[in-house]
Amino acid sequence: MWKDWIRPYVRPLPQWSVVAVAPPQQVVTATLHWDGHSADVTADHTVASLVPLVIATSLDAGQHPVLEYRDSASGKLLGFLRLVQATSIVIEKSTLTLYHVAAGEHRCLGWPLRPWNGWLQNRLMRKSRAPQHFAPEPTAVQQLMIAYLCPRPVVLVSVDAPGHQNIFPMDLIGPLQRSGLFSLALRNTNISVPVMREVRQVALSNMPAPMKAAIYKLAEHHKHPLQDWSALPFPVRPSREFGIPAAAAALRIQELTIVHSQEVGSHMLFLGRIVSDEQLEEGTQLHHTAGFHQAYRRRQRAPFGEA
Ligand SMILES: Cc1cc2nc3c(=O)[nH]c(=O)nc-3n(C[C@H](O)[C@H](O)[C@H](O)COP(=O)(O)O)c2cc1C
Incomplete structure (x- = not known):
């Protein structure tokens, strides 16, 4: 159909793709490169703040490392971020390094679609940006999409304290x-x-992909606490050590003791240690990746399952 051919030239790809992936994702490998060294950080890097965009890792990769994302099966470079060391955090015997993102590029689309899609996406972001509302700059959102080349799993975080209870997706x-x-x-x-x-205690419910609608509905609890656990549209079960209500249908429930928290830009960075880990079900977990990554996978005839 001519419409399928013309669409990418008139409409931007969606920024995010909501996908079903068996955990832990191993489709994409993340590697830090610095001063002649390299290290696999697929399970050792995270986003610490959106404004500014900050990446944390437990490696000290020097002042100006490059974070590369590659397709694990083919080795193809999907994208990279140029990082600049900002600060470090020492907790107990561990040191985390925080990096600002200075630049980034992806390789999921060829030329001329790559710059053209970026231009269309940025134009749409500028149009729909409410002036007083929190929103990163389009360039930072493009860099964040690159960080999402490693599909990011979605969990529900439960908090249960006297006078305050809540559950929301992260x-x-x-x-x-x-x-x-x-x-x-x-x-x-x-x-x-x-x-x-x-209270320094939370439970994390690793959520099955088919529960997407119920999970998204809980985003309202980023602003409003939950009135009653029984008001949830799904049953809960107590987490193992802390007895915090968690989703009974979770694939896995982990409990976290928070050992440190500090403000990093727009976000509060909580750091914790897992105190219990219950593997309950096999299945695909809800994940987010970049829209251009799913477009790349489609071209390879290996798209992620849509959640
Ligand atoms: C699946 C999902 C995952 C989310 N993950 C996070 C997160 O990790 N950190 C966070 O601060 N907010 C997270 N949010 C919340 C949203 O970014 C947003 O703050 C919330 O929906 C309130 O929207 P608004 O303040 O933009 O109106 C998530 C929302 C959804 C639906």
Whole structure:
């Protein structure tokens, strides 16, 4: 159909693609390169803040490393980010390094579609940007999409304290493998931030892809606490050690003790240690990746399952 051919030239690709991936994702490998060294950081880097865009890792990769994303099967370069060291955080015996993103490019689309799609996406972002509303610059969103070349799993975070209970979706999360820490980057405006800093305990429900609609509905709880656990559209079960209500249908439930929290730009970066890990079900987990990544996979005739 001529419409299928013409569409990419008049309409931008969606920024994000919501996909079903069996965890842990191994489709894309992330590698840090610096001063003649390189290290696999597929399970050792995370987004710490969106404004400015900050990446955290438990490696010290020097002042100006490059973070590369490659298709694990073919080795094809999908994109890269140029990083600049900003600061470090010392927690117990671990040190995390925080990097600003200075530049980035992806290779999921060929020329001339790549610059043209970027231009269309940026134009749409500028048009729909409410002036007083929090929104990163289009260039930073393009760089964030590159960071999402490693599909990011979605979890529901549960908080349960006297007088405050909540459950909301997060994907700015991740293990920081070498340090044994696990990070959550939560917007400073999230209603549960002060409670999480105080009680220092959360449960993470790794959610099956078919529950996408229920998961997205819970995004409202970034602003409003949950009134009653029984009001949720799905059953809950107590987490193993802390007894925090978590989704009964979760593939996996992890409990996290928060050992450190600090503001990083627009987000509160929580760092914790996993105290329990219940593997409950096999199945695909809800993930987010960049729209141009899914377009690339489609061209390879290996698209991710749409959630
Ligand atoms: C699947 C999903 C994952 C999300 N992950 C995060 C996250 O990791 N950190 C965060 O601060 N907000 C996260 N959010 C919340 C949104 O970014 C946003 O703050 C929330 O929906 C409120 O929207 P608004 O303040 O833009 O109106 C997530 C939302 C959804 C639906």
